[in-house]
Amino acid sequence: MEMVGTVGPAVPNLDACLESVPKMNYDTLSSKPQGEICIRGNVLFAGYYKREDLTVEVLVDGWFHTGDIGEWQPDGSMKIIDRKKNIFKLSQGEYVIVENLENVFGPVSDHDSIWIYGNSFESCLVAVANPNKQAIEHYANAHNISGDFEALCENPKIKEYVLGELTKVGKENKLKGFEFVKVIHLDPVPFDMECDLLTPTFKKKRPLLLKYYQSIIDNMYQKINNR
Structure with a gap:
């Protein structure tokens, strides 16, 4: 049962290692070795058909860079915990390019920023958004919804409106x-560098966002699965 949730150990005739990804705070020398999963061996493909550019990108010195972020477990098995390029697969097998979706939803005036999340154990997406205070209060006043900004962010009617x-x-x-997005959480406190959720160039630190909002993410999926 120890290997539940992992992809198991490396198979015969296949070498596997982790490569640190500093910009995502994954370090192979940490107490829990984490990094991009790289594999090599005679069982690997030779390259992409008629796409030397892609082959050169993923095959480096014989090592295939999978794009998956893994974590070695104490029993020698590997657990996949993230994607280097922010592409992940939902439980039904559909791939999601999350940054593309955030760009689609970004122009919605009722929020200032949105982080979309999903994983291979769930069938749908959830999100955390920083609502636009002026837009939310305007909607609340127009629909006789009372409360300060923090209370409005918790109001189911406001969440339903933003999701709509x-x-x-x-x-x-x-x-x-x-x-x-199936369920959304509205956080009145913006994602910022002080909470270490953004880089100096205002890019989202997705692993840290997940750690920061883990309990909220769990609650949203629990709500979905209990429907």
Whole structure:
């Protein structure tokens, strides 16, 4: 049972190692070795057909850089915990390019920033957004919803409204069903560098966002699975 949730150990005739990814805070020398999974061996493919550019990108000195972020377990098995290029697969096998979706939903005026999350154990996406204070308070006043900004962010009617705006934009951009956000959490406190959630160039630190919002993510998926 110790290997549950892992992809198991390396198979015969296949070498595997981790390569640190500093920009994502994954270090092979940490107490839990983490980094991009690299493999080599005679069982690997020789390269992409007629795509030397892609082959050179992923095959370096005989090592295939998978793009998966792994963590070695004490029993020698490997656990996949992230994607280097922010591409992940949902439980039904559909791949999601999360940055593309955040760019689609980004122009929605009712929030200032959005982080979309999913993983291979779940069938749908959830999100955490920093709502736009002026837009939310305007909607609340127009619909007789009382409360300060923090209370409005917790109000189910406000969440339903913001989610509806995301859905509207998704339909306008002809997103596929699995690319729509199913549940959203509204955080009145913006993602920022002080919480170590953004880089100096304002890019999201996704592993740290997940750690920061883990309990909220778990609650959102629990709500979905209990429907």
